[in-house]
Amino acid sequence: MKKIQIKLNKKQRQLREKIVAYILVVICSIFFIVPLLWMLLTALKSTEDLANGVFFPTKLVWSNFVTAVKSISFAQYTFNSLYYATFSTIGMVISTTLTSYAFGKLKWPGRDKWFLVMIATMVIPSQVLQIPLFILYSKLGWIDTYNPLIIPSYFAVGAAANIFLLRQFFMGIPNSLKESAQLDGANEFQIFWTIMLPLVRSMVVCIAIMTFMNCWNDFYNPLLYISNSNLFPLAYAIRTFSTQYANQNNLIMAASLIVTLPSLVLFFLAQKQIIGSTATVGLKG
Incomplete structure (x- = not known):
């Protein structure tokens, strides 16, 4: 009993x-x-519904989305966002995979100490670095270009968290696989490209998706480095739109929803990949 x-x-x-x-x-x-x-x-509210302050619209005004798209250079700003997000994602994937592999699978003097230094950078607020970075980029002639937004990603700038997660995946791969490949005459790059990288593909895809979403929604960095309206990404263009239509919240929300929609769709399509990759990090290494 x-x-x-x-x-x-x-x-x-x-x-x-x-x-x-x-x-x-x-x-x-x-x-x-x-x-x-x-x-x-x-x-979806009409102007009358906004004035009356009702929560649910009395009629659905789908034309607000059309008006929002026509009111700004939507195609140009979308292209700018895609350009920024795509090339930044490519750079982040290349730099983080190579750096993580070096910290996780290669043996070199001071490796663990340098890894701790890199992890320590995570506690430094990014805002602290903005003034010296702005001065540096200004002297390089990068202001009003995409260089400050894209080129740092090719050097894993601000990627300490991604490197840490991916390093855990590399450390979870048995060293016997690498040793067997070396016995077969494979060089370091062949081991990385043909054996190691496919085994951490899920985490690489997760990093790529998160980086793309962050760049697509980025407002802060374009605000600092871009003043030419022809180079505005879509998220930053909403600021100009909201100023132009300050009293028309229905149009502002329609434009904001259009900007948000790609990130939502991308997340829901890849949520299993993202959740599965991050959930298994603790089991690696």
């Missing part, structure tokens, strides 16, 4: 824990969903 009672108590405790976990997930989901819902409902 005691064993049966213990099992029943254990099941009841597990059920209570699941219920609490589900409640917390629902509450957190509401905090994320409500702003998006409000954005969508506002984007």
Whole structure:
């Protein structure tokens, strides 16, 4: 009887824990969903609904999205965002994979000490570096170009977290695979390209997706380095749009939703890849 009672108590405790976990997930989901819902409902409101302050629109005005697209150079700004996000993502993937492999699988003097130095940079606020970086980029003639936004990614600038995560994946790969390849005459690059990289592909894809989303939604860096309106990315162009239509929140929300939509679609398409990759980091190494 005691064993049966213990099992029943254990099941009841597990059920209570699941219920609490589900409640917390629902509450957190509401905090994320409500702003998006409000954005969508506002984007579909007419001018009369905005003036009356109703939460739900009395009629759905889908033409707000068309007006928002026509009111700004949408094609140009979208191209700018794609250019910035694509080349930054390529640079980040190249630099982080090579750096992570060097820290995780290569043996060289001071490797662990330099890794700790790199990890320590994560505690330095990026804002502290903005003034010296701006002076440097200004002397290089990079202001009002995409160079300050793209070129640092090819040197893994600000990528300490990505390098740490990917290094954990490399460390989880048995060294016997590398040793076998070396016995077969493979050089270091062949080992990296044909053996190691395919085994960490899920994490590389995760880093690429997150980098692309961050660049697509980036407002702060273009604000610092770009003043030429022809070079504005889409996220920064919304600032100009919101100033032009300051009293028309329905159009502002319509434009903001258009900018947000690609990131949402990309996340939902790749959420299993992102969650699966980050969840297994603790099991590596």
